[in-house]
Amino acid sequence: MTPLTATKRRRATGRVTLHDVAQAAGVSPITASRALRGERSVATELVERVTAAVAQLGYVPDPAARALASARSNQVVVLIPLLSNGLFVDLLDAAQRTLLAAGYQSLIGVTHYHPEEEEALLRTYLMNRPAGLIVTGFDRTDAARALIEGSGIPCVHVMENRAGPALPSSALHSVGFSQQAAGHAMTAELMRRGYRRIAFAAAQLDPRTLQRVEGYRAALGDAHDPALEFMDAAPSSFALGAALLDRVLAQAPDADAIFFNNDDLAQGALLQALRIGVQVPGRVAVVGFNDLTGGDQMLPPLSTVRTPRGDIGLHAARMLVALMHGEAVPERCVDLGFELVLRESC
Amino acid sequence: MTPLTATKRRRATGRVTLHDVAQAAGVSPITASRALRGERSVATELVERVTAAVAQLGYVPDPAARALASARSNQVVVLIPLLSNGLFVDLLDAAQRTLLAAGYQSLIGVTHYHPEEEEALLRTYLMNRPAGLIVTGFDRTDAARALIEGSGIPCVHVMENRAGPALPSSALHSVGFSQQAAGHAMTAELMRRGYRRIAFAAAQLDPRTLQRVEGYRAALGDAHDPALEFMDAAPSSFALGAALLDRVLAQAPDADAIFFNNDDLAQGALLQALRIGVQVPGRVAVVGFNDLTGGDQMLPPLSTVRTPRGDIGLHAARMLVALMHGEAVPERCVDLGFELVLRESC
């Protein structure tokens, strides 16, 4: 073996390495590395020389080598319950865009609303030493929570907030809105419009749905009647919405309004009402939640609660980027609010 | 410096490495590595010892180190046009599940139907040295094609097939169905039912849409009338479907059927028909494409073409896994067919 310990020959692989760039720029590899990563402590002229060499040689950094050397990848894990709900797609799309623009790749995991699946995904993805985490809500296994905490990786929670003094772990970051307040606001609006027997029809029964029920109950106060709550753990769908309308009509014929926990349920109910000749809002008013696509095309157009999922994705990604850069984040819990969209179904 | 070149001390980092596992199992690191990766050339007893050590120490492999040493990661890049189309979500979901079960992670990229965006995503994601690629269709920039070819990474194309002797590059793998045949079949069915002035209404105008138009034209033969084609490059939506119905009714009042290029368009048209009091199928028949969710709930229930996107995702992932394992793939181009779903809208 030739004694060229320092002057290592390049392998025959066509790959252009940082070494080559450094050589072409007449600097040391570490300077090239620093220049590329935008560390400020590099002379402007050297940065230019490096940049030129990169362009000339067509250098492409190796994320694996970076991750190995720095113990941190450029990937962000994003965990959502479902891909078949427009809600999460909008969230994801916004988050992914924002992260990509900031130089991060997204590793998307779908939990199907199962904490165990989430935990498994976390275990798998954490191997990659992601730079950041975006997770949905706060409902997870203790093990999952421990994994997140223990990893020391910045994490932003989306769709809900857990603010207030009662918060034990002061390190939680979140971007969302109050599901409870949203449930309350829509119910209050229905009451304001004179509806008295307001039913609540829900599917999936995930934590956020239950928070909306809380808001509904609180708004109703003494007028609340458990017999008007129609909860079904099956996933949300047009067909289930239709079935729930039938169920309400049969079991609570005096209901004058139905607050559906998600727009697809409400849209399905509207279609069913049309089918069986039930007047909306004459016989019964129908309102939904989330303002998913198509609601404005229904007969009658659906009243609903517009939730800011796109903005949530955007803000969460931005907050996470700040955390990953080690910057201070002014607001730990951002409430993006919601908006009542009142069309003709109530 | 102590002369312990060989007997490297472990760093103070809590991380359990393959080294530790090997030591605990009383074998060399490479044997532990081989055992973990399931290489057959390891004695059963040693495999057991290694497995036990892994469990006992809670060893977790480092993907970055693996990728760096082997020049290949365990990630698969999946590129789809859109996340807001149920079609691609189903495809993605099935593919992701299958890949995960086989030990691969998915890197999802959304191209928004822009070849340039696809090329940029490819450039970005290829840095990770993915183990495989799943891309939608065949319509891409030359540069993107070159990137794929040049990378030498196994690639499966989905949603379309380019089979036949005319195929220059014999290395193409694909899983899909004939969009052309599907367009043809539905048109033929409408003709069989006695419709004579069949309009075609399309949005997005991506390559697969255009193939469906071809099928439509071929089925019509001499009866084809360009004035009955209503093409709009805007993205597909309920609202656009409604607008297209209006357009057809206004500009081609003698049209007795409309073949919508996607179900959301068709569903939007059905809603609009209800709104303006147009009888379906009495005044005009309406059919869609893809059999997206909700079609069966429409008034009347929507006739459409069911496309096997879930199966496509599954098969594509399986084929890719085989390719990544270096196995031979019997069929390079798999045609999964389609199915006419005839409900009451025609």
Added chain:
DNA sequence: CTGTTAGCGCATTCAG
């Protein structure tokens, strides 16, 4: 079937 040697390409020390 098992072990030895030698990096993969980069960033983290620490010097200067």
Added chain:
DNA sequence: CTGAATGCGCTAACAG
């Protein structure tokens, strides 16, 4: 502000 040395954790390539 720049550089030298060192090793991240793992596997490829060869020996035996």
